[in-house]
Amino acid sequence: MARVKVYSTGICPICDKTKSLLVKWGIPYDEVRVDQDPAGLREFSQITNGARTVPQITIDGKWIGSFSELTELHMDDGLDDLMSD
Numbered sequence: 683m684a685r686v687k688v689y690s691t692g693i694c695p696i697c698d699k700t701k702s703l704l705v706k707w708g709i710p711y712d713e714v715r716v717d718q719d720p721a722g723l724r725e726f727s728q729i730t731n732g733a734r735t736v737p738q739i740t741i742d743g744k745w746i747g748s749f750s751e752l753t754e755l756h757m758d759d760g761l762d763d764l765m766s767d
Contacts, residue, residue, distance in 0.1 A: 685765070686704065686739065686741050687714060687741075688704070688714070689713075689716050689726045689730070689738040689739075689740075690714070690737045691715060693717075697736055703752070703753070703756075707756065709761075716736065735748060739752050
């Protein structure tokens, strides 16, 4: 099981971009398609406090946010810190 989880849908271009960046950065992830997985949708709602947009990202079960927060973390070297723990 990967430490990073991406909640996404099949018609979300930003989800695709998020997953591509994670691959580029060499960070393995698990994907939960909230448009196909009712249990995943419930988990998504609980972890994100009811977020209504995708993608949403968690690391070790901690909600990070969306694409913007992920890229900010990466630019500030915070992503490296989280992944090295």
